[in-house]
Amino acid sequence: MMFMMVPRAQVSAERIGAVLATEPEIVAPAEPVRLATVGAVPAGGAGAPGDGWRGGNGFHGGDGADVSRLRAGDGALGRHDGAGGRAGRLAVELDGATFGYAGAQAPVLRDVTLRLEPGRTTAVIGSTGAGKTTLVNLVPRLIDVTAGAVRLGGVDVRDLDPHDLREHVALVPQKAYLFSGTVASTLRHGRPDATDAELWEALEVAQARDFVEALPGGLDAPVEQGGTNFSGGQRQRLAIARALVRRADIYLFDDSFSALDYATDARLRAALPRATRGAAVLVVAQRVATIRDAETIVVLDAGQVVGTGTHHELMDTNATYQEIVLSQLSAEEAA
Template identity: 65%
Template sequence: MLVRLVRENLAPFKGAVAAVVVLQFLQTAATLFLPTLNADIIDRGVVRGDTGTILSIGAWMLAVTAAQVVCSVAATYYSARTAMRVGRNVRDALFTNVQTFSGREVGVFGAPSLITRTTNDVQQVQMSLLLTMTMMVSAPIMGVGGVLLALNQDIPLSGILLLILPVLFVIILLILRRLVPLFRRAQRQIDRVNGVLREQIMGIAVIRAFVRERTEEQRFEGANADLTGTQLRVAQYLALLFPAAMLVANTATVAVVWFGAFRIDAGQMQIGALTAFIAYIMQILMAVMMSMFMIMMLPRAAVCAERIYEVLDTRTSVRDAPGARPLVFDGGRITFRDVGFTYPGAEAPVLQGISFEALPGQTTAVIGSTGAGKSTLLNLIPRLLDPTGGSISVDGQDTAAVTLQSLRSGIGLVPQRAHLFSGTIATNLRFGKPDATEEELWQALEIAQAADFVRATEGGLDYPVEQGGTNFSGGQRQRLAIARALVVQPFIYLFDDSFSALDFATDARLRAALKQRTAHATVLVVAQRVNTITDAARIIVLDEGRIAGSGSHAELMESSPTYREIVESQLTPEEAL
């Protein structure tokens, strides 16, 4: 997965990768060349007292060092630039794909996990790519070149390499076998910590209201302790890895000096050659350490790449059918034919056998007990979910056979939870119609009974909106969400219990104003309060996912026991008439 991710995302940056390879090659070659020049200074200059040779070779060493610095800086710059761009592209791809997900796919992964995969997981891959590009050329060239140049200095002394390299590789393999499963566990635990934290932040008011702070602290401490324990195990193995490698390196250095001294004493080796040999031993060990560090990062990056591709390879269950054509609206008539819906893994369907029509110029209301499937029914119309049985059509065209863009562009949805985006009031109102004029915005605000409080804010339409609209009350958020739908002037209006936070007077004024604006549109309203829908042309009564009654208020009072029970629980006998 990691190889696939890197290959696919590095393709646009072949030129930068080639530049990094060339620069790394030159920088590593310079590093390998310096010990040989150092040996020449000692053996040909210092030992013989030849100042000219010392100055000449010293000048070469300065030039090689300068070239090494330039190549190293340039290679690091291009590596970092490329890795950051790859990270940007992967995040873009993840975000774009997640944007297509229906509630079903989001539920499978969970919002905290999707956030972790888009941030933490991409960052791990990004950093691994940066280190790999920095070391992928240096490590093998330094390792192989160091061995060849060490052999060139003294072949018998090079036998020490045959002892130390296998020991190093065995140490690396043993520790890596322990690290890989720990990395997988750590990523899952990061998901869990994010999930608990997100849930607690979203529900902070409920936690405080029920005095559950200590319980929630303990729940977070448990998730945090599990993650900390795993990370400590990882740190322990890493702490063992480097001292073990340095022990081998130092042992090898001592052995080289010990046996090298005997060879110098016997006249079989020069002092400069021993110095160079020690430098090459350290460079070989450095190459192994670089490879070890890179290999150590790769398992975690591989786990992250798997998790990234789980998202990228997931295709939404709600998508355009092959050959889908644009929907041509002709009033916005909605027809449900024996529609059913079952959530994945659920024991029973949420909706079953739903058949009715919602006509243009009329308000169709949906009412029922909590969990009856009202919001699910509404979400099926713009295909936020797809029915698992039956079909839905708009103006005689099956919604499954038309493009999502054309279907949704003609629908104004006001969800149960009025969500506003960070920005200004104007940017939120223009969310569905970016070119809307200020006149259109104020007209929508007037209908939604929001104009007065918007005028009272400092800046009016330019007043800032915090993330989620937390600087507005629940009723204000609902009215702004209604105004946002009105700005689009769609053929179909879907109100999912969108008036619940309004007082009765504001509710009455808003509905009176809505009648004029939506006179020729199809309006579908999910409601909890009976008195707000008694004048609807048609009321659909849902009970345990089935239609328990359909008709006007007066008709249902006569024919539907379920509807009568709802009405009697909310209204007095005089109000119910």
Template identity: 60%
Template sequence: MLNRLLKEHLAPYSRAVTAVVLLQLVQTLATLYLPSLNARIIDDGVAVGDTDEIMRLGAVMLAVSLVQVAAAVAAVWYGSYAAMGFGRDVRRRLFAHVQTFSARELGQFGAPTLITRTTNDVQQVQMVALMTFTFVIMAPIMLVGGVVMALREDAGLSVILLVAVPVLGIVIASIVSRMIPYFRVMQKRIDAINRVMREQIAGIRVVRAFVREDREAQRFDDANRALYDTSLRTGQLMALMFPAVMLVLNLTSTSVLWFGGHRVSDGTMQIGQLTAFLSYLAYILMAVMMSTMMFVMFPRAIVAAGRIGEVLETQTSVLPPVAPVPLPADPAQRGRLELRGVEFRYPGAERAVLEDVDLVVEPGRTTAIIGSTGSGKSTLLNLVPRLYDVTDGQVLLGGVDVRDLDQRELWSQIGLVPQKPYLFSGTVRSNLEYGAPGADDDALWHALEVAQARDFVEAMAGGLDASIEQGGANLSGGQRQRLAIARALARRPRLYLFDDSFSALDYATDAALRAALVPQTRDAAVLVVAQRVATIRNAEHIVVMDAGRVVGEGTHAELLATNPTYQEIVYSQLSEQEAA
């Protein structure tokens, strides 16, 4: 997967990569040429006292050094450009792909691991790309070139390299093979820390209300300790690698000095040649050290790339249509919603959540769904905007199956107010414009007025430009709910979906909001899911659900007279006089 990611996302930077390779080649050749010049100065210049030769060779060394430095700087610039662009493109692709997921895939992975994979995992792969351009391209050139130049200086001493290099390879391979499983576990432990931290931050009020700070601190400490133990073991292996490599390097250098010294004393080798050979040995071993650094990083990057690939290879269960069918031109028909024989079951569930559901929601009429907890009300609502797809039957909007509609056209017809209202960090204006981009102030204030939110927004510093914290943390539950309703109203869709959207409102505000909604939604279809009878008793069409099935339809009076399930719900909330 790592190779595939690098190939796919480095393609746009092919010129930069080519430039890096050429510059690294120039830099390495210049580096390898310098010891040879130095040996000639020692053996040919200093030995005979030829000042002119020393100056000439020194000038050549200076020029070669300048070329080396220039090539190194340019290579780092082009390498950084390609690596950082690669990381940006992978993050962008990963984010865009996650945006196509349905609620099923999001639940399958979970938010903590998706965040880790988009940030930490991409960073690991990006660092490998950067290190590849910085070291990996140079290392094999340096290794091969160093061996060739060392053989050129003295073939006899080069026998030592035939022993040292394989030993180094065995040492590195044995350590790296033990590190890969730990890196795989490490990324999962990072996911666990993100999950615990996310739960504690989101649920801080619950934690404090039940005085469970110590328990949550222990949970975090357990997750942190697990990551610490894995990281410690990995760090111990990494710490073992460098002393082992240095031991082999130092033994090799000592052997070269020992045997080379005897050859110099015998007159079979000159001091300049020994100096050059030691330099080439250092280059060879430096190339091995570069490779060692990469071997340390590669296992973790391979694990990270596999986790990224797992997300990218997961296809959404809500697929866009191959040949989208347009909605009818008649505006009155665009909001008509119909469910025919709908069934839905979650993956691996023993029984269906919804079974044989038939329902028609007409424009200009409010249809309410009521039922006990777990009866499938919210699930049914989620099928309309295709947060999930039905497992059997059809959901039709304007007479067209929603699976055959272009998703943008489908969503443009729907104003959804979810059961748990969510506001984005920004301002009141930016949150309302989320539903109606480019809406003017009058339209936004009108939506706030209908949603019974105008008074508290006017009281906030800045009005429409008042600051909203992430998730609407600086607002009460009822204020968040009213702003979420205003966001849907500002859009002026053909179909309104209210998923228990009035539960946080007091009865007076609930009644005022419902009264204000009537003229606002006169030309649209309205589907309301509610637990509270007072919220839906005036709806023209009430649907009663129980255990995933429709068990009654009609007006409040009709159902109260004939439907036992509805009677049970009503009398659990209202007295007989209030119900009547």
């Protein structure tokens, strides 16, 4: 047995060593620009806080959603005035953003131009492989554009310290990963000084309060590595709550509602604008019901923007969007 295990362990150790010795490609510039001095939107100007979803209810056909405890201006999550807390209300701009892997025949994203405004929700939809996640990863500079630029507050993200940049961003990735600890420590991962009241408010917005209250210990209930003691939908809701606790200037939801049933999805989206008030919000989804009421919908196809508009505008003018919608909804539901 030892003759088999020792060589395998040696090979594994060499691989681990190679990973640890790898120099990251995303590094801070020699003289980074400080975000605190740039990009502020004047009070009452463009990007003034709003609901982010047309009609103010955040969803279509969601009668009966109870958001009475989350009225505009109520609750700690709606008052964001600290570092990374909306003091400057930063906009994100992708200007001809292109990304491709070395040696690939075609880029994953090609010449994408869009702007994420403070206080507004922008949705991105497209088929699998359209480049949606790649677009999301460009904003916090998990990857760098190979052409074009991504700007935060008017500054190219490559001129910012990555740590400073990411202090302003809350990302909920496709795969909701939870670290071992407790519910409270999980939610405080991005902001250790958050109060219990803020944790409960974030859980309520994320439609997770009820099941957390039912856990032995509540906020002190254990979370296993990877969140394996929770269902997929519960993990997603906890990951969303964790992002809301962060009180960011930019929220990125990368297909973060996919494991939720339609009723929970609708209630969450109805409550979400109250907690992201004043922030720029990007929602990526494959499910039409999740994004149809966004103020701006961007349609991606094979890495390119092929349409931009509201749901009804795109239904009238964009064949790609029509195909996606009618593959999920009946003609009556899509109207």
